[in-house]
Amino acid sequence: MFTSQEEWDRGYADGCRYRQLGDSERTLLATHVPAPDAGRALDVGCGVGELAAHLAGLGYAVDAVDWSETALAEARTRHREAARWLRLDVEGDDWSPLHAGGYDLITLRFVAPFLNARDRTLHMLGRRLRPGGTLVVITPLAADTPAERRGIALDEDELEALRNRWAIAERHDTEGLAFLVLRSPRRNEATAQDSPLGVGKQATPSSTRNGEATATASLREHHFHLLGRYYGQVESGRKTVEVRVATPDKAAVDAGDAIVFHDRDSGRELDIVVKRVTPYASFEELLSGEDSSRIDPDAAREELLVKLRSIYPPDKEALGPLAFEFDHRPGRPGHSLPMTPSQYAQTVPHHTVYGCLYVRDEHDRPIQLRSVYGSRLWQFPGGNLDTQGEDPFQTSLREAFEETGLEIDPGTPKLLLTHFLHAGPRLPLNKVGFIFDGGRLTTDQLRRIRLDAAEHDLWAVHDLDGWRQLMAPLAFTRLDAVERARLGEGPAYLITHT
Missing domain, CATH: 3.90.79.10 (Nucleoside Triphosphate Pyrophosphohydrolase)
Known part of the structure; x- marks a missing residue:
């Protein structure tokens, strides 16, 4: 079982390959995850690109990632423009090269057993799904795998634990493989283990503004105070990631919630919609996983690390840093949410x-x-x-x-x-x-x-x-x-x- 990028590169160079995509797998993909209009897919651990090319044939625009440049070189040669081929370690690299608008389908074929932090990584991938999106895990079964190769497979307990983290989970067994179709990650269960607090994040009550209740129970409102210079960065659109630590109130924020930023200097305020919340073990890990220019566009990475630690002493950092990614759509009642670019395009003359x-x-x-x-x-x-x-x-x-x-x-x-x-x-x-x-x-x-x-x-x-x-x-x-x-x-x- 390979454990490093060098070993994977050497293995691909020596001709090691996983088995080809089977007819039953193709049928399950066509049946359970047909490509929607303008559908976009992410193939994690794409190897030499067979699955990514097949998804492109189904009608998806495909991003295909792998940490082996040797595998990607072969994928580019064999399948050319079928996908956007990206060198990326999903557990250690910055995800900014991925499509910012998320994916309708994310696939991991023969990948899940190799993830060092499987639950956390799959949960973070789940946050990249568009509404109604699907994560598909295809993996060998431990019961059908020789003991010396146990590391490439999942057993029944591991499969059950994985399924329990999703509100909708279907399992199909085919040709010695488990084919999992997963939708709607369970937020509280999935984040409880990820959270340094060790407890599930509790939902906060819906807030009111000017006597009006929030439009839906899912659009909850949270309040963050910023110094004037950081408020200005948000207001100008230059800052799109805010960093806090997982205190109970901050740990309760989830994607889709509204954050109201308050300018400490002027009392002004503006509200945004959270696109993503990503937990990290330390500020070093956070700055390795995030684009620091989106956190503070006026500071170098090293300077930013010093600033964060001047704000949060070690006992606070130990709670676990959180990165809140947002766009600049208003999120509170009375502020209409603008249309997506694709929706707007349908309203104007072509x-x-x-x-x-x-x-x-x-x-x-x-x-x-x-x-x-x-x-x-x-x-x-x-x-x-x-x-x-x-x-x-x-x-x-x-x-x-x-x-x-x-x-x-x-x-x-x-x-x-x-x-x-x-x-x-x-x-x-x-x-x-x-x-x-x-x-x-x-x-x-x-x-x-x-x-x-x-x-x-x-x-x-x-x-x-x-x-x-x-x-x-x-x-x-x-x-x-x-x-x-x-x-x-x-x-x-x-x-x-x-």
Whole structure:
């Protein structure tokens, strides 16, 4: 049984592998954890990436983590972009590389027996689940495992203890494996052992404000006082983690609760919603597991450790530090919770975006390509922004190359026209276009134009009067506006109603 990163690297390099994902496991995954829309999964201990790639095939966006770089190198080679491959020790490293918005599914296949602090680690992973999310543990059974390999399996007592920490726990036995489907971690039972207090965290009563009860019993209210400089960091959005120790009142705070921060200097207050509460054994461990710039963006890690210990003497630190992660959504009654980004995106008009190059011959006569689609419009080289990570200028360069075979490099982008097209019968979306000066093409460059026959069947050069005769009035309006903008005579903004 491997116990260090070096041993795992050596084992993978020597060809050691766990058994391949079986058909029954695939069936259980498809049955119990089908991918929701925009579903996101985390595969812990991904090894060479077989399970992560399978989850991607089910429709999840996958983060796959392992502490063996040798395994990850093979996973990247075999499965390429199926997942975001991350070198991470979930029990010892900072979790900031993980997706901040949480996961719909977290999987641990042949991993749980190797965790040194299994209960605490699984509880912390449970906090990363989105509402309704699922944690799946797949593990060999000790009863079916040779004694010399007992360390890679869980026995019935260990499985039962693990299941008892979740409100919903299903077990399926398949091909000598236990397949656990776990939902809704039990907060009090799970945190009792994690808490340095050694007792379950007791729920505090719902608070009231201005005579109004909290909207739901789960959104409880807690009050933290901050010095003015730290309050300002929260107010500005720079500070997103607060550190306290597990006194009974602080140990009672849980994800989803509201914290009201009070400025000791001015008496001002603001409220936030807790996203995560993570317990640690010491301040050193906390600063190894958290991004210190999110705790105090104006202090170095070493300085922060000194400050924390000046506030909390050893007997207080012994209670156990707690890291409270939060965003800046208001949480109290009367403060409406804003929509998530995905919810907000559904409320605003959607647009498409295009980028084009305005190119001319050596006599400054415009060059256009004739489309093979529909009414065979004359177009500038360019196209829709449909590649992740591109901006409109990069799109115009890429599309121009794909459509003409020419690598056009006009240098520093010069925007001639911003074009807004209202949605119409042909296209039910608004469109925003950016037309850049592509410069002049030489006679030799014009000879080397090679059209993509799937998009255009002809290119031509004409002066403006010639193009006016060839083009529909609405289409010519754009060409005329671009040319006048190039000469410094016309608008740099055009609105078209289709």
